[in-house]
Amino acid sequence: MKNLSQRLVIVLAVVIAAIIYILPTANPKLWPHKKINLGLDLQGGMHLVLEVDTEKAVESTVENITQEIRSVLKEEHMGRNIVIERVENTRISIKIKNGDNIDAFDKVFDREFADLRMLSRTTENDGTVNLMMDIPDKETERIKKSASEQALETIRNRIDQFGVSEPDIRRQGERRILIQLPGVKDTRRAKDLIGKTALLEFKLLDEINDPAEAEKGKVPRGTELLYQVKEDRDTRRVTKIPFLVKKRSLLTGAYLTDAKVEIDSQYNEPYVSIKFDKKGARIFGKITEENVKKRLAIVLDKKVYSAPMIQEKIPGGEARITGSFSDQEARDLAIVLRAGALPAPVNILEERTVGPSLGSDSIRKGLMSMCVGFVLVIFFMIIYYKLSGVIADLALFLNILLIAAGLAGFQATLTLPGIAGIILTIGMAVDANVLIFERVREEMNLGKTPHAAVNAGYDRATLTILDANVTTLIAALVLFQFGTGPIKGFAVTLSLGVIASLFTALIITRLVFDYLLLKRKMKTLSI
Template sequence: MIAAVILAAVVYVIPTFSPGVWPHKKINLGLDLQGGMHLALEVDADKAVENTIERIGQEMRSLMRQEHIRYRSVERVEGVKLAVTVENTESIEKFDAMLDEEFPDLRIADRSETDERLEIVLDIPEKETEHIRKLAVDQALETIRNRIDQFGVSEPDIRIQGERRILIQLPGIKDTQRAKDLIGKTALLEFKLVDEDHDVQSALDGNLPASSEILYQTKEDRTTHRALKTPYLVKKRTSLTGAYLTDARVQIDSQYNEPYVSITFDKKGARLFERITADNVKKRLAIVLDDNVYSAPVIQEKIAGGEARITGNFTTEEARDLAIVLRAGALPAPVQILEERTVGPSLGTDSIRMGLLSMCVGGILVVLFMMIYYKGSGLVADFALLLNILLIAGGLAGFGATLTLPGIAGIILTIGMAVDANVLIFERIREEMSLGKTPRAAVDSGYDRATLTIMDANVTTLIAALVLFQFGTGPVKGFAVTLSLGVVASLFTALILTRAIFDYFLISRKIRTISI
């Protein structure tokens, strides 16, 4: 068993020092050691509730048209409520039946009914609202994780803090602005028809049609680096969203030698896209991402097959980032960067050097003390101590844990704790030998009497370390990881490994005296 544990530790540690020898992952270095970027984001979860109400409103309009229910308006009011006005008795009866059947989870906040008109205000109950907010944070976490994974950051640390915050640590990242743009982009892709029945300039002057809105296409002049904004008057109603996307890839236009993003829809999205293009031939369809128009091409013919392209005078890097956010999916709600810290790699290098130096100095002092005070038995304890450090390193690599500067402090603390267990055992053995017992009897009694004390001390420390790991963040969690691994490793080396060494010399080699 001892040989198997040591062999496993060696196998996991090898890639850290010789990456080409073994394909397993090496020990991850934290942000404080490797350098990189730390971000604290807050998810605007209330926006997710507003989006849900808006989506319910669109579904309600569509169903009322299908059921031939006469209505005057379906509008979102106070951000998170729907105000619906239905006319004539027959339509009111149909609307009530539709409400019970299709929207049973909506709560009636206010209802006013006359012979020929119904005015009703609907909202979402508090319990469901909280569920939507929590789901928005969870979805944002997964979406951001997918984007970062495709971006190519190694060993990112992404976790939820509190109710609406997401902490992100990106070790080793160089282009921090690009990373921020990639993480924070909502990436809501919409296809909207251009309103060609009204004049754009008239809308800009204040005569904006109720069913349309002004959106802008922003392009940067590569020569002057100035932003050129072109207004578009587009329909508010979204014809198709990016929810039906299955893939997004960067392609190169053979005619103009410029990159563009090729997108592919699933079966339902392909049918919708085919129907939209068939019904609107010779009209312009705006491709909108986060309320910015990327392009507004004219539909020349019905487009079947579920494929389209997004052009926008991209650089290759811009096209690649756009493809990443489209593949990873849209954020369910906007995110705001609350805190940003950038750690330089030089600070990490200095931290590693000083941390390792302190660990080496502390370890050498402990080794010398054990050799001088406990003689030959001290050498056994020193050998166990070296294997203890090896087991911690193997555990870090095996579990994919991240080594931080507080983690190095945890290893230094473990060195002292590991020797402390041997000190308890050796003192017990000395006491037994002073009573006239044989070396073998003294060792047996010393280990038996010290084991319970060592277990009590280490198990309580392990419980504290696990609590720190569960509820701590960042540096605290890094300390808890190495402390937990160190406690387990020290129990193994002190109670099993050193005992096996003593048994070997006393039983197999029949040694008559103990150097202690």
Template sequence: MKNLSWRLIAVLVVIIMAAVFILPTASMYIKGTSEPEIWPHKKINLGLDLQGGMHLVLEVQTEKAVENAMSLKISDIRQALRKNTMKNRGVVLVDQSAKLHVKLLSADDLPAFRSIIADDFPDLAVTSASESGGITLVTLAMKTDEAERVEKFAADQALETIRNRIDEFGVSEPDIRKQGENRILIQLPGITDTKAAKDLIGKTATLQFRLVDEEGDVRAALASHAPAGSELLNLVRKDPATGAESATPMLIKKRVLLTGDSLTDARVLFDNMANEPYVSIEFDRKGAHIFGKVTGANVNRRLAIVLDDTVYSAPVIRDQISGGHAQITGGFTMEEARVLAIALRAGALPAPVKILEERTVGPTLGADSIRKGIWSMLIGGLAVIVFMVIYYRGSGLIADVALILNVLLIAAGLAAFQATLTLPGIAGIILTIGMAVDANVLIFERIREELNLGQSPMAAVEAGFDKATLTILDANVTTLIAAMVLFQFGSGPVKGFAVTLGIGILSSLFTALVVSRLLFDSILHKANVKTLSI
């Protein structure tokens, strides 16, 4: 009776816990209501293949990160040249390359320049030096190991930045992981606005504050080229009535006065005067100090707010702005302003990303998959239930009760661990239904052997469970190890299958060895059974 008592308590506790975890899902799908707010957990999450959504494979253009890192070296190298009084014609980034060209006016300075690079810029190397027309052209490139480190860091940082953006976008249970060295797999279940999601994920969000070139001639720059120190960028405006965009070319100084790295917050506010939303940004202490100095030194000049090489606004500085606040306007819709604010808060991507693969799974297809999956579970489960009753008669009913409880425990496990149920996961549940009665079959055959040897029903049940337990544990533990390996090294559908298989194995062990034994002992003790229906 002591064994009966602890088994009864264990089963009751597990059943109550399972009911608690299943309740939000049951109320969602049976009654059509939202999950009860009193529960601290959520309903079972459905994967991309069940509720529809978006599948993307991105490639991080890591070579651009190396190029950006090299461009940041330009001002430092220029400063080093001035410090060592080396006459030069400038330091420029070679187009479409992660190399720098340094033009020295004296070949005698070359040994000293090599020494400066070796001492002050250990991550750079002089790859070539040639003299032409009295100018020594020196080519600098990043060392291979340093370039590999920058590329790896760019891919890792892009992964984290995209994850932060998607978390703020409000997608439930996104699947975001690296594939290879520079690719990122993204699955967004339940997403409906795919365009907004792509815009948010792919936006580099490099925010810069630069002065407008007031002296330059835009027409002349369009006809030939921009003056030294400036470049042509477009000021983009959108008509709120028609949604049509217009681009006005502007000459913008290349020198960056302040970047978005100093941002601490970005939020959407509404301008009642202009009747349109805008993005309010806030700087940290250092950024606020720099912004105050920039605005104070350039009163009555236009300051361009540049995001991803597009000018969003270029207001005239009327006075010094010392509060560390600024506004980005541009004829946004509320959704566009929200996406921009999220991108700025999550930080800039270290390198551009390219969409290599895009698939959209419609909710209709997902609903159809759920319906077919449930039908396959019901039909498979019913077939197993009928077989057990026919073959093992009364004892088969005990196995069927354990089987039904096993399915409920799997559902509770998915909700408790906030695992995601996928179509292969449903296949794992169906497989578990067959495996769950497998343990009962081993136990029942052992009981039959003991009964054939003349044992009493009580002794036969006890011997049957004792002799079959080790065999059941061996078989299920090895399968559980396989499920753990699939979960650790698999991805997508494989991982979904491994989740339900692993939870199913643990629940089937509990129902076969504890629940079935409890039912047998309860019947044999209370009913005083002389013969066993098996």
């Protein structure tokens, strides 16, 4: 009797906990817990396939190396007669006009840039030496692979901060990324957030040359023509202000530690406050100290957001990005800056939007198939096993309750294949009871009392049930580990169903039988 009471307490505790976890799904106001997440196929949302432009990552690396070569030669006081350019996107052309500098150049280059591959080296009649270099193939492949991996992590960080529940983000092949965002309704905002490169750069303005001349095609060497785009919120008119900006980046967003939205007390407009790490703060302080009374452009994805004049050294490592933002634009900008810049642009290859009407239709048909299967199984068990069948049906109902509680408790996502897993579990749960009941029948036919027959039936069927369910659980775990989104949804519900089936078949039904035979003193067993 004492053992019976202990089992009853355990079962009641599990059932009450399951009900508590399910309540928010039925009515979110009843209990402060997250409800069951529905997958893309059930509640609608976005499906995107992106391709990372890894060639741009290689080009960006070559451009950075080109800038670094210029800086090193300038420090060595050798840059006056040397022309360095990036040509053919991924090659570096070096022209040394004064042949006397070639030995000193070779020493510096062998010391600082030994990893570059020499493609050609020619000498003209006047002593000018022409060098052509690039990055070795092995390093190029590493850059491309790293760009794809970094893009995946950056996009995942952005989506996590965007607040999408249970997104599915994974690589497809070498350069493609598959993204599924259940429940997303503002698809335009999501695409902008995911696809924004978010390369933040601080560059000095070229205040000597005229931007108007640059717009005619006369862009001076070492500078680039960028625009600041402003939109009047009342008239919706867009104006573009040209800026001549020096190509060399003095500081990038790689040193950012935080970006948050704040409100300007003077104009009551939102802006993005950014903060650098120690190294970034040191570089920023040096930049502002050396360029007092010069204008510093804050450039994001080749667009100038602001170009304030440096009045004095700024030692704290903090800056602000202004640009007549709306609250949502400022929040999205802060998200992409916190998550980091994409190492290369991404292109949308495939875009699908699953409407909520399609999702609700899938839910309706999936639930209908589950209900039909459930009702048929219930009637079969009652007709074939009588009162014992009713006990099995009670266990089946609790089995579905436990699966739903597991989905809510682990914050798993219910998909259409997941509903198929629940339907399969209904059959497996009944199968365990069938094995037990047939064993009990055999024992009763041998002349044993109902209680002895039940004990023997459970004892002999338990190993068989455990063997069948554990092997199924192993298969489900393998599917979850190596499967994609829909397969994982099936594996989750199947795993939860197997565990719930073992609990209901071996503990709950046994508890009911023991209660009827020991507590209520039943003399016969309807089976």
